[in-house]
Amino acid sequence: MTRPLWIEIDLKALRDNLKAVKKYLGPRVKIVATIKQSAYGHGLLPVARELGRQGVDFFGLGSIEEAIALREDGYDGSLLILSAVLDKFVSHFIRYNVTPTVVDLGFARKLDKAAARANKIVPIHVKIDTGMGRLGVHYNGANNFIKKLSNFKNLALEGIYTHFPVAGSDKKFTNNQIGVFNNFIKQLTKEKISFKYCHCANSIGVLKYPNAHFNMVRPGLILYGIKPVAGLSFNLKPVLSLKSKVIFVKKINKGMSVSYGRNYIAKGKRNIATVAVGYADGYPWALSNKSKVIIKDNLFNLAGRVCMDHIMVDLGLRDDIKTGVEVILLGKSKAEKINAESLAKTASTIPYEIVSRLSLQIPRIYKNSSEV
Numbered sequence: 409m410t411r412p413l414w415i416e417i418d419l420k421a422l423r424d425n426l427k428a429v430k431k432y433l434g435p436r437v438k439i440v441a442t443i444k445q446s447a448y449g450h451g452l453l454p455v456a457r458e459l460g461r462q463g464v465d466f467f468g469l470g471s472i473e474e475a476i477a478l479r480e481d482g483y484d485g486s487l488l489i490l491s492a493v494l495d496k497f498v499s500h501f502i503r504y505n506v507t508p509t510v511v512d513l514g515f516a517r518k519l520d521k522a523a524a525r526a527n528k529i530v531p532i533h534v535k536i537d538t539g540m541g542r543l544g545v546h547y548n549g550a551n552n553f554i555k556k557l558s559n560f561k562n563l564a565l566e567g568i569y570t571h572f573p574v575a576g577s578d579k580k581f582t583n584n585q586i587g588v589f590n591n592f593i594k595q596l597t598k599e600k601i602s603f604k605y606c607h608c609a610n611s612i613g614v615l616k617y618p619n620a621h622f623n624m625v626r627p628g629l630i631l632y633g634i635k636p637v638a639g640l641s642f643n644l645k646p647v648l649s650l651k652s653k654v655i656f657v658k659k660i661n662k663g664m665s666v667s668y669g670r671n672y673i674a675k676g677k678r679n680i681a682t683v684a685v686g687y688a689d690g691y692p693w694a695l696s697n698k699s700k701v702i703i704k705d706n707l708f709n710l711a712g713r714v715c716m717d718h719i720m721v722d723l724g725l726r727d728d729i730k731t732g733v734e735v736i737l738l739g740k741s742k743a744e745k746i747n748a749e750s751l752a753k754t755a756s757t758i759p760y761e762i763v764s765r766l767s768l769q770i771p772r773i774y775k776n777s778s779e780v
Contacts, residue, residue: 409771412653412732413684416739417450419458420776421645425631426462428643429614437621438605440488442628444470449690449763450632450648453481454774459631460485461778466507468626472497475506488533488567490626492543498522507531507566511544516557523562532557533567533605536592538585540571547592551599558601567605567624568593575612576637582613586620611636634748634759646747648763649739650691650770654703654731656682657723666720667712672697678711679723683735686717690766691737694755702736702744703729738762 430439441464442448447455456467456478466486469475475487488507493500495515499522501508510516510532523530534554535544545553547570558565570589575582589608596602607624609617614625629636633646658680666672666680683701687693696713701721711722723729738746748759755762 411684412655413689413770414651415766415770415772416649416651417454417772417774418645418647418649418776419454419774419778421633421647422450422455422458422631423462423778424645425633425647426459426464429627429630432642433614433621433625436623438465438624440464440466440468440607440624440626441631442468442490442610442626444468444474444490444628445764446768448628448632448760449766449768451772451774452477454772454777456481456483458778465624468628472500472504472506476500476504479504479506495519501530502526502528507533509533509535509543510557510563511535513553513556516560516563520560520562529562529564531564531566533569534565534603536568536570536589538570538588538608539581540573542571544570547588550592551595554596554601555599565601565603567607568596568603569605569607569624569626571608572610572613572620575610575616579616582617583619586617590622615640615642629760632763634763636759638749646739648748648766650685650737650766651739652683652685652735652737654681654721654729654733654735655684657729657731658682665712667696667715669713672712672720672722677725679726679729680711681708681721681723681729681735683719683721683737684717685719685735685737686715688716688767689770691719692751692755692757692762692765694757695751698754699751700746702739702741702746703733705741705743707744 441459446452466488468488468490492511495518498519536550537544537546605624606622609620609625611627611630613620614627633644660674660678662676664674685691693714699710700707709722711720748762752759752762
């Protein structure tokens with residue numbers, strides 16, 4: 409590794425977060441561990457292996473490709489694709505024993521025919537739209553849709569779910585969604601249509617809406633130790649750290665500028681460190697001149713704009729920080745910490761984006777595995 413930039417993943421923290429969520433939910437509620445998009449940037453296979461050893465009930469994925477990767481890695485548990493897939497790929501669900509989300513009758517029809525040819529019954533999860541406006545049949549027309557699905561002989565109605573768009577900011581709207589979803593399930597039950605699993609709670613739903621737990625939930629961000637909204641008192645341990653090293657140090661005088669745009673002008677003599685990370689690595693350009701990093705257990709400000717593969721750091725008059733010294737961009741030292749939530753606030757984005765956009769080319773080092 410010639411470029412000194414890496415990510416550390418603490419698998420014990422991952423285990424501890426899952427354990428805390430399980431304890432909070434109790435044994436009745438099943439868990440879909442959401443590991444889509446390379447486990448939110450933490451690494452698909454290592455995270456899946458660790459959570460698999462802890463006995464999660466399902467993995468929630470974003471694509472068939474992720475499911476195939478898990479099957480080829482030897483995982484034989486339940487996999488749910490949390491997105492719509494074009495119907496020309498229905499055979500993959502059968503071949504790799506993967507559960508699809510169904511939002512379209514045409515897809516269901518082709519899946520049923522392919523399952524019949526393979527002499528298999530394929531479990532499906534049906535998504536209904538209660539206010540997200542993305543995937544799923546709107547609940548006003550979903551009753552007829554599900555009745556048609558129930559007539560397919562080679563499809564099994566295993567799960568039904570919906571999704572929250574404003575669980576962190578609009579309690580009234582979210583509780584209305586929960587009520588609509590609950591009433592819809594009750595109506596189906598009266599018509600003798602039932603599902604083994606009912607789920608709607610994402611990470612915020614898990615922590616803020618106990619009435620949304622039903623018998624299955626879909627935690628994602630909280631498994632990685634990140635709070636989706638401020639003010640949650642739930643104890644979580646961040647799993648991911650992003651680290652680099654100083655690759656150059658220079659002295660500048662008053663009036664000299666740093667980086668593109670010349671929007672950092674030294675007010676006096678300073679030492680400036682160049683660090684090997686940039687926006688091409690997923691470190692947000694929006695952190696320019698705003699964020700901080702940890703060096704030698706102290707916080708230092710960024711100097712100037714984030715570049716494609718460099719940032720500059722204002723060391724003040726410190727002259728003990730040399731080339732090769734470690735820089736913590738996301739993570740903690742003994743006295744200081746920088747978490748995804750604080751970076752997201754500084755960059756005017758969401759913590760999901762901070763971790764999931766980190767380049768997959770950055771080496772990931774996995775620590776504290778439970779594997780014997």
